[in-house]
Structures are given as C-alpha cells and as structure tokens.
Amino acid sequence: MTVFKGYMKILKKNIGLVIIYLVIFSPLPWLFRQLPAKNIWKILKKREWILLLQIMIRVLFLML
DSSP states (O other): OOHHHHHHHHHTHHHHHHHHHHHHHHHHHHHHHOOOOOHHHHHHHHHHHHHHHHHHHHHHHHHO
C-alpha cells in the first residue's frame, strides 16, 4: 500500500504531463487500427502528421 500511495503522489504531482501523453498517444492506436498497413507507411513518409502533432502539443502547453 505504501508503494501505491507514493505512486499516486508522483502521479498527482505530474498530472499535466500525464494528460499530455494521453492526448498525444491515445489517438495513435485508433489510427493504426482504422488504416491498412500500407496507408500508414504512406502517411508517415509524407510527414504531414508532424504539423498536426506540433499544433496539438502547442495547444496543450498553452492550456497548462
């Protein structure tokens, strides 16, 4: 129980970072599940997704 309480203290202290990671990385499995593998590699090679990721990160940091 002591380890759990310590873990919760650290988690509460860094809740902003946890939310950022969840918002950024939670759509990725959904995207990979929806698209066939060949389309995913085409999207990743075009690097069009980088702009969207940069916008998401900037908005999240502005919210903190």
